Amino acid sequence: MSTRVRGGRLPLLAPAGLALTLVALPMLALLLRVEWAELPTHLSRPVVGQSLRLSAVTTSATMVVVWLLGTPLAWVLARADHRLTTWVRALVTVPLVLPPVVGGVALLMTYGRRGVVGGWLEQVTGLTVPFTTVAVVLAEIFVALPFYVITVEGAMRGLDRRYDQLAATLGAGPLRTFTRVALPMVLPGVAAGSALAWARALGEFGATITFAGSFPGRTQTAPLGVYAALEQDPQAAIALSLVMLLVAVVVLGALRSRWLP
Amino acid sequence: MNAAAAPSPDPVALDAHLVVETGDFSLDLELGCAVGVTALLGPNGSGKTTALTALAGLRRPRAGHVRVADAPEPEWLDLDRGVDLPADRRSVGLVLAEPLLFPHLDLVENVAFGPRSRGMPRRAARARASLELERVGLGDLARRRPGGLSSGQAQRAALARALATDPALLLLDEPLSALDPQTRSATRADLARRLREFAGVTLLVTHDPVDALTMADRLVFLDGGRVTQDGTPADVVAHPRTAYAAQVVGLNLLAGTVRSGPPVVVAVDGAGAGAEVVTAEEPGGLADGSRALATVDPAAVSVHRERPAGSPRNVWPVVVTEVTMAGQRARVGLDGPVPLVAEITAGAVAELGVVAGTRLWASVKATEVRVQPG
Numbered sequence: 001m002s003t004r005v006r007g008g009r010l011p012l013l014a015p016a017g018l019a020l021t022l023v024a025l026p027m028l029a030l031l032l033r034v035e036w037a038e039l040p041t042h043l044s045r046p047v048v049g050q051s052l053r054l055s056a057v058t059t060s061a062t063m064v065v066v067w068l069l070g071t072p073l074a075w076v077l078a079r080a081d082h083r084l085t086t087w088v089r090a091l092v093t094v095p096l097v098l099p100p101v102v103g104g105v106a107l108l109m110t111y112g113r114r115g116v117v118g119g120w121l122e123q124v125t126g127l128t129v130p131f132t133t134v135a136v137v138l139a140e141i142f143v144a145l146p147f148y149v150i151t152v153e154g155a156m157r158g159l160d161r162r163y164d165q166l167a168a169t170l171g172a173g174p175l176r177t178f179t180r181v182a183l184p185m186v187l188p189g190v191a192a193g194s195a196l197a198w199a200r201a202l203g204e205f206g207a208t209i210t211f212a213g214s215f216p217g218r219t220q221t222a223p224l225g226v227y228a229a230l231e232q233d234p235q236a237a238i239a240l241s242l243v244m245l246l247v248a249v250v251v252l253g254a255l256r257s258r259w260l261p
Numbered sequence: 262m263n264a265a266a267a268p269s270p271d272p273v274a275l276d277a278h279l280v281v282e283t284g285d286f287s288l289d290l291e292l293g294c295a296v297g298v299t300a301l302l303g304p305n306g307s308g309k310t311t312a313l314t315a316l317a318g319l320r321r322p323r324a325g326h327v328r329v330a331d332a333p334e335p336e337w338l339d340l341d342r343g344v345d346l347p348a349d350r351r352s353v354g355l356v357l358a359e360p361l362l363f364p365h366l367d368l369v370e371n372v373a374f375g376p377r378s379r380g381m382p383r384r385a386a387r388a389r390a391s392l393e394l395e396r397v398g399l400g401d402l403a404r405r406r407p408g409g410l411s412s413g414q415a416q417r418a419a420l421a422r423a424l425a426t427d428p429a430l431l432l433l434d435e436p437l438s439a440l441d442p443q444t445r446s447a448t449r450a451d452l453a454r455r456l457r458e459f460a461g462v463t464l465l466v467t468h469d470p471v472d473a474l475t476m477a478d479r480l481v482f483l484d485g486g487r488v489t490q491d492g493t494p495a496d497v498v499a500h501p502r503t504a505y506a507a508q509v510v511g512l513n514l515l516a517g518t519v520r521s522g523p524p525v526v527v528a529v530d531g532a533g534a535g536a537e538v539v540t541a542e543e544p545g546g547l548a549d550g551s552r553a554l555a556t557v558d559p560a561a562v563s564v565h566r567e568r569p570a571g572s573p574r575n576v577w578p579v580v581v582t583e584v585t586m587a588g589q590r591a592r593v594g595l596d597g598p599v600p601l602v603a604e605i606t607a608g609a610v611a612e613l614g615v616v617a618g619t620r621l622w623a624s625v626k627a628t629e630v631r632v633q634p635g
Contacts, residue, residue: 162361165319168348169355170375171426180374184365 027245034242035235042239050217051225052243058133058221059201062140066197070148071190075178077149078156079164089153095146103142104210111138111211135212136219140201148197155189156182195255199248274331275430275462277338279315280324281308281486288312288322288486296331298456298463300477302509308486309466313432316464317355318348331461332429349378354423354431358439360415362407368394368418369403375426393421397455413444417451424459431456431463437472446633449475470509471633474498475554482506498602500585507587513557513601519632521549524574527632529555529599536598539574541627553632559592561629562603565622566613574627577601581619584610591615595623 035042042048077089095103111118111129122128129135159182167177183190205223212219214228222244229237275294281287288308292299301309314320316327318337327338332352336344354375362371372390377383394403397417407415416436423431436452437445453476456463467473473480473494480497482490482505490502494510501507515538517529525547529536538555547553563569569576579597591610595601601623605615613621 160361162357162359163363165314165317165348166355166357166361167363167374167378168319169317169351169353170422171349171378172374173347173349173378176378181363185363187365 030238030241030245034238038235039239039242042235043243045229045233045236045239047216047220047225047229047233047236048240048243051220051222051240054133054136054217054220055202055222058136058140059198061137062144062201063194063198065137065141066145066148067194070145070193070197071152071183072178074149074152074156074193075182077153078159079161089150092146092149095143096150100143100204100206101210104139104207107135107139107142107207107211111135130211131213131215131219133212133218136208136221139207139211140204143204143207144197144201147200148193151193151196152186152189155186155193159185192255195251199251202244202247272330275327275329275464277316277327278325279312279322279327281311281315281320281322283311286311286486288315290483290486290488292464292481294462294464294479296460296462297478298465298476299479299481300465300467300473301481301483302467302473302506303483303489304505307483309483310434311486312483313355313434313464313466316430317353317432318346318351321345329429329462352426352429354426354428356416356419356423356431356433356436358435360407360412360419362410362415362418362422364407367404367406368399368410368421371407371418372422372425375422379426389425390421393425394418396424396458397421397451411444412440413448416440416448420452420455424455427461429461431459431461433463433465433467435466435468437469438467445469446471450634452476468509470512471514471554471556474510474512474514480506480510482509504587507592511559511602511604513559513562515555515557515599517553517555519547519549519551519553521547524627525632527553527555527630538599538625538630539627540630540632542630542632547632547634551634553634556631556633557601557625557629559602559604561625562595562601563624564593564595564603564605564609564613564615565624568622569624575625575630577623579621579623581615581617581621583617584615586610595621597623601625 077085108115108130110116111121113119113122113128118129129138163181163185164177167181172180203223204221205227208219208221209224214220214224220228222240226237226240229240272295273293274296275292277292279288279290286306286308288311290308290312301312303309311320315322322338322340324340325338326340328335329337329352334346334350337346337351338344363374366374369387369390372393373386376386376389381389391400391403394400397420399414399418399421402410402414407418410418420436437449440448449472456476465472465477477494480492480494481488482503484503484505490497490506497506498510501510515527515529517527520526520528525540525542527538527540529538540555577597577599579595579601582594582596585592586607589607590604591607593603593605593615595603603623615621
């Protein structure tokens with residue numbers, strides 16, 4: 001693209017530049033406020049390691065569930081011709097636009113003691129879900145799964161159906177066609193969907209704090225850790241934020257070089 | 262329908278009746294095919310591809326049956342009895358206009374996919390795949406991914422993949438139509454050779470008269486979802502029943518051996534002295550002694566009372582065997598050193614007094630003769 005600035009473009013360039021500033025300045029400010037010399041000390045605060053570890057564990061568990069359950073859902077949605085498919089797809093998309101706190105409330109209504117399945121679960125197994133690490137994972141799945149399903153479904157719908165048909169004439173049943181033909185051919189979509197879902201799970205805050213609370217070591221993930229530390233130990237919060245910013249940039253970079261045009 | 266009534270000395274290996282209805286189109290097709298190649302021809306929208314997808318089990322007909330004698334499970338479809346085998350249990354091979362090789366697998370893995378899907382152990386499946394690739398001349402590209410192949414190579418690999426499962430029924434849906442003309446004739450020769458070794462039933466959907474006349478033992482013409490003609494290529498060439506059939510098989514097709522030039526000459530098979538066709542083709546790609554197919558448009562065959570003087574390179578004495586009028590044009594069968602059909606005007610028929618038994622001279626300009634490797 002040409003970078004030459006001509007007079008006629010100025011009315012567009014001004015708002016464009018302002019928009020860029022609104023996005024870039026906060027990230028720059030974060031970097032400017034890091035006390036680089038003290039960074040190792042700040043990074044060694046318990047809240048940092050503990051919350052990052054919990055985030056690593058819960059987002060990993062989330063991704064395993066997302067892959068195992070989300071991939072078949074994406075395939076079913078991509079290939080089903082039923083008139084209900086559109087509605088199911090819309091349903092899966094809702095958490096994308098739902099305020100996370102509402103998601104948290106919805107999860108409480110589901111798994112809480114008075115929840116739709118929570119009461120039954122406690123009666124049968126004696127386990128309660130809210131305010132546990134399991135609740136964190138459930139919240140992350142709720143917000144991250146739609147990102148994955150919608151992305152992968154798009155890739156799968158773009159896959160020429162004649163590949164499925166040819167695989168069938170070659171003797172491959174539906175499962176083999178899915179695992180050996182469809183899935184390998186949409187790997188770029190799977191990677192992109194995974195990165196989006198994982199980033200969303202990592203950043204999850206609203207549903208988690210509503211449904212799982214903020215208990216260090218148990219439900220206090222990195223974003224909750226940042227929020228908790230901001231009052232008493234701002235530099236630890238900044239250090240933790242820096243780590244997450246770095247992770248975001250790395251994920252984006254990996255996506256761009258490998259899977260995105 | 263007349264398909265079932267057509268006398269065939271061979272046992273029926275494919276017995277099908279397909280009734281498909283979609284919106285404003287309906288297909289009602291009865292097919293009884295022996296082992297060998299049957300070409301399905303017809304204008305766009307005549308139901309050829311619909312028939313193939315129904316045979317493959319990729320589309321469920323409204324009514325009908327499909328029985329394939331040599332398949333492990335011969336009853337593929339019998340809607341009266343609730344039988345409808347899914348595609349993956351039918352012993353079928355499918356090749357489409359585009360190769361659609363699996364892009365994430367190399368050629369051996371592509372071709373081994375079928376045998377593996379049918380439970381063959383990995384090692385045996387790979388050995389079988391390598392053999393199939395050798396048979397279509399791609400042995401040295403076995404480890405390549407499809408991305409780097411030429412269109413002709415990719416289509417030959419697609420054929421190898423379809424044949425690696427030993428299908429009882431091979432379905433070819435315009436397999437050469439996406440290739441450029443030069444690649445097409447080379448690939449056609451490979452395809453024809455490979456099909457001669459294939460022991461099952463082949464259905465070949467095509468628009469190309471040369472495909473049909475060089476590869477098929479039998480031609481079935483479809484129009485509007487119904488069979489309009491069913492017969493051997495010789496039958497159809499002699500008596501095309503529809504304008505479409507006449508147009509498709511209207512070409513004179515002469516198989517023979519190249520005597521390299523210049524000029525390139527094709528010595529026509531099974532004919533005596535003088536049975537040579539002189540062409541204006543460049544010798545490139547037509548080695549001396551190689552097999553070739555010469556095609557001549559009947560409209561390019563001129564007939565004369567006296568031996569014509571002047572430029573035509575191909576002149577033969579002929580006897581008229583039959584005259585068929587079609588509007589203002591007449592198709593005239595000619596017997597001579599080279600069997601020909603000429604298409605002349607009704608006026609010329611009257612002027613020359615052309616009736617069966619008339620002795621005439623036929624001539625064809627060298628520039629009107631097309632030659633391709635056979």
